[in-house]
Amino acid sequence: MSESETLATSGVSDSAAKKGAAGVRFHGINKAFGTNVVLRDLDLDVAPGERVVIIGPSGSGKTTILRVTMTLERPDSGTVQIGGRHLYHEPHGDKLRPASEKHISEVRSDIGMVFQHFNLFPHMTALENIMLAPMKVHGKGRDEATDTGMELLNKVGLAHAANQTPGQLSGGQKQRVAIARSLACEPRVMLFDEVTSALDPELVGEVLNVLRDIAEEGNTTMLLVTHEMAFAREMADRLLMFDNGQVIESGRPADVLDHPQNERTQAFLGAVKAH
């Protein structure tokens, strides 16, 4: 995908792209699990502050690209850049070398991820879950971390649940705490991996509201994998259709959803609508 296309389709106003957000660039990413190839020579540019929604059938590699960005999976080949810095490589002269864990950790601190199954720490309260990374990674004091933690809990509407453990929360509440936990690290890029898929239908709305708030503030780049088409249409700057480890269609959500060009996109959307 060329640069001009990226800019044309991104449609991000300049005010939205604040200093905080960082762009992401994937170049030639390959990833296979054994003989099962999930990402094929993937090239993708995400502009700072852009909100990209990824759709596609299961096994198309859409979750893997998020996990590769979060360094939960290492790509077999290719490079990832976050805000212009290489994630897996360090520049050495005019060449690149595989990066040290320290470098990866440093770049990784710009990224946050919210999981499908929340992955909250069950032995800590909601507030402690949020305070952990600010205190242990960013070296904040307990008071400061408590303040920001309560602020974030308030933002996701869960200030009253600060002292409850994850076991006492509903699915939607857990996911909101997980989002707050991720926000506490002030990430410049946020990854959302099917964050509403494990929730009961009546709880999806509360989580999507929180996502809307984050999008409104606009100081992070957002990559979302989701099955909520209406939500994708409403808030995505760009919609990507993944199939077989590649982007097969990309464009404004309305264009892709209403007038899909690729026949596999048509088939997929047909199946989703029928469902």
Next chain:
Amino acid sequence: MSVTDNAAAHAAEDLQIEEYRPHRKWYRRPDIMVPVLVIVLVYALLVGFVESPNFYRTKMEPPGGLVKFDWMWFFHLIPLMLQGLLVTIKGALLGFAVAVVLGLFLALGRRARLPFVSWPTMTVIEFIRSTPVLVQLFFWQAFGRLIPGLDFSPMALLMLGLGVHYATYCSEAYRAGINSVDKGQWEAATALNLGPVTKWTRVVLPQAVPNVLPALGNYLVAAFKDAPLAFIVGVHGVLFFADQVAAETFRVPEPYLIVGVGFLMASLPAAWAVRQLERKIAYERV
């Protein structure tokens, strides 16, 4: 919905915000910590004050040869049996203390990424686990005599034999506890960019320890059941008492039966306590 709308919607909930009060961890709960402290205290008392007697001599005249079972004499043996039981308990606790520490090192060796460390550790664990502790005790005794200047006391032999044997069990418990921590928890720790120390001390171990404690408790009870065996290397525990009394008085059934009863009186409450611990320490999974 805009941010301000959202804030307004939650205004009512703002009123309910409690003061920050940390969730009470298992180690801050009295219903768990009081028994644990009691056990530690009893442990200290046992280790500090129990001396193993050299002789177990009955004061009462044993009944004549034709009587098969004499109740009076049976009850008369109780205080002596209790002395022996205390020595056995002390030995089990000392041996298990060795096992808990040594087991952790074995578990770490087993988890090592270098195959040149993990394979030999695995072999050693498997070897010690599948051979009888009786033979191992004899082996340590012979080994101690082999090296000049290294003179193991009977209690030290019991500690070594029981400790090494149960260290292999403990290492498996540790390993299972660490593996039982959900993969998502490791991933969440990575996603928050936690360092290795924080990841282990704040995320993995706090979740692994509650899973490990009941298993360790079960192994402590098991070690207690193997401890009487140490009379073969000269520890003056319950079986030594039974052996000596039987040899001196030529009355066999009473001492062995009283030992069985006394042993059950100690091991059943211990097993029950471990089950209670197991029940209490389990917390809700997400």
Next chain:
Amino acid sequence: MSTNGPSYSAAPPEIEHPRTKLVQLLGFLSIPIPLLGPVAWWMGNEELRKRDDDDRAQLVLGRTIGMVMSILLYAGLVLLAGMWAVAKGWILPFSQYRTLVEASLVTIQILVYSFALGIVLSLIVGVARLSDHRWIRGTALVFVEFARGISSIILLFIMAVAIPILLDVPQTSKILLASIALGINMGGYGAEIIRGAILSVPKGQTEASLSLNLTQTQRLRHVVLPQAMTVILPPMGNLTIEILKGTALVSLVGVPDIMQSANNIRQEQLFNQAGTLTILLLNVLVLYFILAQVVNVLFKLWERRVEQSYKGGPTLTPEQLPAHIRSATPGVTG
């Protein structure tokens, strides 16, 4: 906005792997210095796992040399250790090995007896623990608590020393008495395994077999236990190894098992003034280890058989069905 991000137009720079050369160098160096072989092997593997690109040939070469050299190194070390063991007299005379192997037949005999008794007790008590009658349940619980609470060595002394005097049992049946003691011990633990396994079978299975009007015994025999087998076997294998370890105790009450014959060999050693007790006991430990591994393998084979029986045979095609079923099943012949 483009000023915020990186310049996307330039082609990405070439990626270089500084460790490739190192692995190859270590591989070649391991030919004169075999100690470096494992290092090259390990480092090469780590590198290979991390990447998937075209110039792996050097890495593979370095790692393979390292691998070959490490295997040679280990073979050499094992050979040296073996020679050292022989020179140090770690290997016992052949006649003593024969004594030990003959004695291990007694150990195996006791193991088989106590295993048989243990399995029967486990089944009966495990099922009784789930009985509807309070008295049966209570009795089973008392048995389990007793068998698991008592130390097997104390139980052995009670069975083999105290009971014969109390009940006038002839002393000659010591093997049997010892087996009963170990069998009771195994029964207590085995009952809990079987109870847990029965509970792990989904409730729908029992309900379905009830709807088919099977009796309680039939339900257990044909529906519940076969499914519980996969849950029962692994812990039962471990329990059997524990009982094998327990058989070493019977030497203390005078049964001529492996340990007893080791004592005899020790007397022989002292008489001849040849050999040490440490080496003898080490050999005994190895013998027990081998026996335990045999038990282990037998249970693994059993597990595999049970697993395979779950996979089911190949699906029958309509032509393979017996004629009377084919004609009675409309649509199958279709």
